[in-house]
């Protein structure tokens with residue numbers, strides 16, 4: 302039996318538009334982001350996909366994207382699970398910083414190390430920062446283990462238990478699963494699914510608002526490596542734009 306997994310990165314957020322490192326900071330979608338989310342749902346409906354259960358992060362931009370996409374697909378009624386393990390990577394002390402300014406200040410190598418290396422986290426974010434989530438009630442259960450910065454490896458390690466215990470369980474039950482999450486939490490999941498090396502994952506970028514569909518075999522291995530974007534031409538352009546963020 303094959304399994305259908307739909308990955309959807311949230312639509313353009315207010316801080317994507319402003320070119321700021323976002324991480325766990327909770328921002329809303331722009332009008333463009335809302336339109337991308339609805340179009341993502343239309344693409345699903347046109348291709349005949351019917352999500353039966355939704356998993357999202359605890360961040361508004363993913364939640365609103367899922368709501369808009371499911372509404373457009375006529376599937377607003379499906380059960381929902383939300384978990385911090387699907388959150389964007391905590392961007393540490395870079396949260397709230399301008400990407401172009403950070404590139405200019407620290408140079409290409411350090412900038413890319415922080416953005417795309419597998420195992421180098423940015424400096425930790427101080428709990429007293431206006432960009433900290435340390436007193437946010439939605440993470441209260443994490444206590445002192447709540448992250449103050451994360452590299453992609455950290456994201457993979459905290460996301461995998463959720464994949465194993467929650468998402469795979471729904472897929473095993475024969476459900477079409479939609480996961481609405483973030484650039485880096487989805488990069489971590491795709492790295493795991495496609496077996497991408499620690500080096501090569503630096504070159505993988507995920508566009509906003511375009512569904513990426515994986516058909517998985519009995520062993521949860523992708524039948525088509527890399528999955529299938531429902532609008533491949535738009536995805537290719539948007540992937541380039543994400544890769545080039547921070548550059549004029």
Ligand SMILES: O=C(O)[C@@H](CO)OP(=O)(O)O
Pocket residue numbers: 317321322323324325389390392416484485543546
């Ligand atoms: O700022 C962020 O949280 C992420 C996603 O928007 O950015 P980047 O693509 O630079 O990892």
